[in-house]
Amino acid sequence: VNAAPLLDETHDAALRSWVSAAASDAADFPIQNLPLGRFANCADPQPRLGVAIGDGVLDLRAAVNAGLLQALPAATQAACAGAWLNDLMARPAHEVVALRRSLSALLALGSRERQRTEACVLRRSDVRLLMPVDVRNYTDFYTSIHHARNTGRQLRPQNPLLPNFHHLPVGYHGRASTVCVSGTPLYRPHGQALREGSELPTFGPTQALDYECELGVYVGRGNALGQPVSLGHAPDAVFGVCLLNDWSARDIQRFEAQPLGPFLGKSFLTSVSPWVVTLEALAPFRIPAAAREPQAAPLSSYLHTPADRNFGGLDIRFQVTLSSRAMRDAGRAPCLIGSPQFRDQYWTIFQMLTHHCSNGCALLPGDLLGSGTVSGPSDEELGCLLELLQGGQRTITLPGGETRGYLQDGDELRITASCVAEGRASIGFGACVGCVMPAL
Amino acid sequence: VNAAPLLDETHDAALRSWVSAAASDAADFPIQNLPLGRFANCADPQPRLGVAIGDGVLDLRAAVNAGLLQALPAATQAACAGAWLNDLMARPAHEVVALRRSLSALLALGSRERQRTEACVLRRSDVRLLMPVDVRNYTDFYTSIHHARNTGRQLRPQNPLLPNFHHLPVGYHGRASTVCVSGTPLYRPHGQALREGSELPTFGPTQALDYECELGVYVGRGNALGQPVSLGHAPDAVFGVCLLNDWSARDIQRFEAQPLGPFLGKSFLTSVSPWVVTLEALAPFRIPAAAREPQAAPLSSYLHTPADRNFGGLDIRFQVTLSSRAMRDAGRAPCLIGSPQFRDQYWTIFQMLTHHCSNGCALLPGDLLGSGTVSGPSDEELGCLLELLQGGQRTITLPGGETRGYLQDGDELRITASCVAEGRASIGFGACVGCVMPAL
Numbered sequence: 001v002n003a004a005p006l007l008d009e010t011h012d013a014a015l016r017s018w019v020s021a022a023a024s025d026a027a028d029f030p031i032q033n034l035p036l037g038r039f040a041n042c043a044d045p046q047p048r049l050g051v052a053i054g055d056g057v058l059d060l061r062a063a064v065n066a067g068l069l070q071a072l073p074a075a076t077q078a079a080c081a082g083a084w085l086n087d088l089m090a091r092p093a094h095e096v097v098a099l100r101r102s103l104s105a106l107l108a109l110g111s112r113e114r115q116r117t118e119a120c121v122l123r124r125s126d127v128r129l130l131m132p133v134d135v136r137n138y139t140d141f142y143t144s145i146h147h148a149r150n151t152g153r154q155l156r157p158q159n160p161l162l163p164n165f166h167h168l169p170v171g172y173h174g175r176a177s178t179v180c181v182s183g184t185p186l187y188r189p190h191g192q193a194l195r196e197g198s199e200l201p202t203f204g205p206t207q208a209l210d211y212e213c214e215l216g217v218y219v220g221r222g223n224a225l226g227q228p229v230s231l232g233h234a235p236d237a238v239f240g241v242c243l244l245n246d247w248s249a250r251d252i253q254r255f256e257a258q259p260l261g262p263f264l265g266k267s268f269l270t271s272v273s274p275w276v277v278t279l280e281a282l283a284p285f286r287i288p289a290a291a292r293e294p295q296a297a298p299l300s301s302y303l304h305t306p307a308d309r310n311f312g313g314l315d316i317r318f319q320v321t322l323s324s325r326a327m328r329d330a331g332r333a334p335c336l337i338g339s340p341q342f343r344d345q346y347w348t349i350f351q352m353l354t355h356h357c358s359n360g361c362a363l364l365p366g367d368l369l370g371s372g373t374v375s376g377p378s379d380e381e382l383g384c385l386l387e388l389l390q391g392g393q394r395t396i397t398l399p400g401g402e403t404r405g406y407l408q409d410g411d412e413l414r415i416t417a418s419c420v421a422e423g424r425a426s427i428g429f430g431a432c433v434g435c436v437m438p439a440l
Numbered sequence: 441v442n443a444a445p446l447l448d449e450t451h452d453a454a455l456r457s458w459v460s461a462a463a464s465d466a467a468d469f470p471i472q473n474l475p476l477g478r479f480a481n482c483a484d485p486q487p488r489l490g491v492a493i494g495d496g497v498l499d500l501r502a503a504v505n506a507g508l509l510q511a512l513p514a515a516t517q518a519a520c521a522g523a524w525l526n527d528l529m530a531r532p533a534h535e536v537v538a539l540r541r542s543l544s545a546l547l548a549l550g551s552r553e554r555q556r557t558e559a560c561v562l563r564r565s566d567v568r569l570l571m572p573v574d575v576r577n578y579t580d581f582y583t584s585i586h587h588a589r590n591t592g593r594q595l596r597p598q599n600p601l602l603p604n605f606h607h608l609p610v611g612y613h614g615r616a617s618t619v620c621v622s623g624t625p626l627y628r629p630h631g632q633a634l635r636e637g638s639e640l641p642t643f644g645p646t647q648a649l650d651y652e653c654e655l656g657v658y659v660g661r662g663n664a665l666g667q668p669v670s671l672g673h674a675p676d677a678v679f680g681v682c683l684l685n686d687w688s689a690r691d692i693q694r695f696e697a698q699p700l701g702p703f704l705g706k707s708f709l710t711s712v713s714p715w716v717v718t719l720e721a722l723a724p725f726r727i728p729a730a731a732r733e734p735q736a737a738p739l740s741s742y743l744h745t746p747a748d749r750n751f752g753g754l755d756i757r758f759q760v761t762l763s764s765r766a767m768r769d770a771g772r773a774p775c776l777i778g779s780p781q782f783r784d785q786y787w788t789i790f791q792m793l794t795h796h797c798s799n800g801c802a803l804l805p806g807d808l809l810g811s812g813t814v815s816g817p818s819d820e821e822l823g824c825l826l827e828l829l830q831g832g833q834r835t836i837t838l839p840g841g842e843t844r845g846y847l848q849d850g851d852e853l854r855i856t857a858s859c860v861a862e863g864r865a866s867i868g869f870g871a872c873v874g875c876v877m878p879a880l
Binding site: 136137139140142152162164167168170171172173174175176177178180184187189190191192200201202203225226227228249252255256257258259260261262263264265267268269297300301302355356358359360361362363364367440 | 576577579580582592602604607608610611612613614615616617618620624627629630631632640641642643665666667668689692695696697698699700701702703704705707708709737740741742795796798799800801802803804807880
């Protein structure tokens with residue numbers, strides 16, 4: 001359990017698929033990626049699981065029914081034919097690895113099963129992508145030291161970082177019922193907030209709507225009540241990751257959050273990208289965890305292993321773009337407003353998981369852990385408007401001359417990401433998109 | 441929607457059941473109560489739904505199969521035959537009322553269906569009570585002004601109540617996966633905390649294990665994303681209530697909770713009583729909401745209706761007892777340590793629900809809302825040790841001479857409650873019990 005992540009033939013950069021990759025986002029989904037999702041189409045409105053490959057989606061239920069996965073255990077096949085990813089997430093890690101190898105073999109150039117597999121591949125443009133996981137529990141962390149300092153500085157200029165930050169990955173429970181797939185419209189939420197110049201709150205549509213660019217981590221097998229997962233075993237308990245936008249209404253959040261933390265300022269919507277990139281696909285992009293700051297106390301032993309220090313980081317590069325209605329009407333391209341990197345995150349996703357269940361808390365297959373806003377040290381690497389606007393001291397100028405404080409109705413926010421490493425096929429994540437609609 | 445809660449023949453104090461009521465807790469379950477739960481027994485280990493009546497449990501699946509509920513809509517019958525209460529909770533309020541009337545008629549003295557119904561009634565001592573609801577989302581509120589002042593005073597003696605308290609029911613997301621039925625053992629959780637005299641945290645078993653006596657509120661039909669429930673309609677969205685113990689590790693909570701609120705100091709276990717007392721059963725005990733303090737600003741209009749002011753309160757009287765292992769070994773009775781009353785709660789359960797979805801947050805059938813610690817103005821009406829011990833300045837003396845700070849291994853904590861009103865049959869809730877086990 002303390003070894004480097006394993007690479008196998010599915011990670012070979014020379015591997016190619018016979019599925020076309022002409023579409024604009026096909027580069028996200030080479031055969032080295034094989035992310036899992038859930039979809040329906042006009043011909044069959046029943047939701048089912050799929051694998052993104054080039055321009056296409058492999059229908060996993062059809063593949064099972066065609067006998068293409070019959071070398072796999074019956075339980076793996078049954079999970080692949082299910083209606084949600086949760087059953088597959090509950091399978092042991094070695095079954096998930098075996099599935100990846102089978103899928104890679106079916107989809108590779110030269111596959112002997114190409115013809116029968118081709119009958120199970122749909123064009124991605126012909127399907128509707130659905131929420132992939134029945135998320136039972138959602139937890140949001142706060143693991144970027146840059147984000148913590150930037151936001152803490154606005155409240156406590158002399159002492160931005162709280163004493164617990166270096167000791168544990170701070171987290172809080174989020175709202176699972178409003179975790180929705182990319183594309184779900186975001187209606188500007190109402191709430192109580194202190195408006196400028198008033199000592200009493202008023203109830204109305206938020207005037208400080210923000211996004212937060214995060215990585216989402218899906219739990220795999222999880223753990224039983226009272227039985228923690230050690231850091232050494234944490235990689236076996238992580239199924240995969242997605243892009244996540246933790247939409248936030250800063251004015252509502254500010255008024256409500258003492259003493260018990262964020263609530264309605266967050267729970268109106270959390271968006272996730274439709275594809276779950278497995279931990280196996282990320283193996284070539286595992287890097288050392290971010291260096292701990294020199295003044296930090298040594299890690300508590302349950303949060304430290306050499307393997308986590310050496311391979312706990314992930315080299316994922318995010319891009320956040322904004323396009324206003326005026327920009328779209330004028331045919332302008334979206335404007336890049338942030339390029340944070342996950343390598344700067346102070347805590348690893350494995351530390352998050354191990355800390356979460358260190359008190360015996362049960363994690364269920366498909367539970368979602370948000371990393372918290374991903375922000376880096378430079379102004380180009382900030383992951384939310386609260387930081388970009390420096391708490392209202394700055395504005396952003398968009399192409400065409402509009403200025404932006406917080407998000408306006410009609411604004412479309414898009415998070416994408418990619419993993420790049422020398423000698424490796426780059427992989428992407430698809431997109432996590434949301435458009436701000438006027439308050440209902 | 442603004443009228444007083446309706447009473448009907450099921451609330452008649454003169455009504456009696458033919459089911460025996462000799463057992464010690466049978467007084468909690470007269471025919472005017474009819475709370476719903478979930479159980480299994482040796483003869484049939486399949487979980488099914490039941491109704492507590494006197495000493496017995498009416499097996500709802502058996503009642504459906506025997507045709508005893510055939511006057512009800514097919515959907516109600518299907519929900520009654522299901523494995524969890526959630527499907528029944530999702531039915532419209534009028535169907536739940538109709539079910540109550542049917543059950544009352546079947547179980548009343550003089551029922552023409554007594555013989556066939558009797559075949560569906562098991563002795564409660566012969567069944568194992570299970571978690572009644574598949575809780576998808578758990579939210580904990582903080583709605584006692586006495587609890588808020590008592591705990592706030594420990595941190596901010598000059599200014600115990602935060603500015604938002606009078607304006608909205610403060611709440612935060614809890615952990616749904618560790619909401620468990622009464623009787624689930626509580627293993628003392630590990631966590632990071634600052635031990636006396638140290639500036640650095642250490643990881644180990646909590647040394648400040650507390651309980652919180654709360655009312656749990658189960659959501660009925662709920663609401664779709666983006667579609668709030670007005671306060672006038674909130675009673676239709678509440679299915680019923682239970683007793684809830686929000687176990688808390690104060691040392692873990694204190695270290696982790698800034699800036700994002702409680703997390704692992706709470707998520708190791710939340711216990712609920714096995715029976716769900718429906719809002720219909722509580723109709724005779726609906727009372728005016730607690731008076732607002734004179735200095736409080738007027739309520740925001742979404743949190744105010746005359747009906748909520750007049751009938752939003754609940755006259756529920758809790759009793760919290762503690763028994764140590766030494767007390768049990770010596771044959772001593774449990775010691776009463778608190779008798780809080782829900783009538784003192786500053787916010788109503790309907791205000792909690794309406795506020796929760798005021799931002800568009802979706803509430804699902806069976807979602808659980810905790811009231812927060814129920815504490816009253818006197819020393820006898822405190823709902824947690826944090827208040828009873830005044831943050832460590834006091835101890836409790838138990839019968840036999842033991843003293844208690846926070847909970848010790850072997851301590852058993854029991855919450856019970858009853859509703860009493862003149863000219864009405866009193867009803868009870870069963871018990872929410874947990875015994876502290878040594879750390880694993």
